[in-house]
Amino acid sequence: MAAPMSPAFAYTVVYVEDVAKSVAFYAQAFGYSVRRLDESHKWAELESGATTIAFTPAHQRETDDLTGAVQKPSGIQTNPVQICFDYPDVDAAYRRAVENGAVPVRAPEEKNWGQKVGYVRDIDGIVVRMGSYVAMDRVRA
Secondary structure, three states, X not given: OOOXXXXXXXXXXXXXXXXXXXXXXXXXXXXXXXXXXXXXXXXXXXXXXXOEEEEEEOOOHHHHHHHOOOOOOOOOOOOOOEEEEEEOOHHXXXXXXXXXXXXXXXXXXXXXXXXXXEEEEOOOOOEEEEEEOOXXXXXXX
């Protein structure tokens, strides 16, 4: 029997048009600090805890040659990924995001599972979900 694996979720890589512009937007709109922006502007990371949020160009020779160009599946109207952030004050986070260029999708509202959730689009059209922390007793109920 194979030894059990204990993988750690390390990165979410977001494909964008302009890495420097996108990482600056996330810092301003969502309150993150930029951990790294390489000199070529082909890679950037946010200081986001145990899992890194990274940005890279949607089209670059290194990955296009290996895996093909980044594409949305046909028939999909939105990006096939959603980025989710939790905040202690979702209303304030939503206002900050919109004031810094995020496009409002839905203002924060209380959900029946005990979380307050709002949605915006970033400058690349990616949906960003902003939610409150969920009390574990509500999740188990």
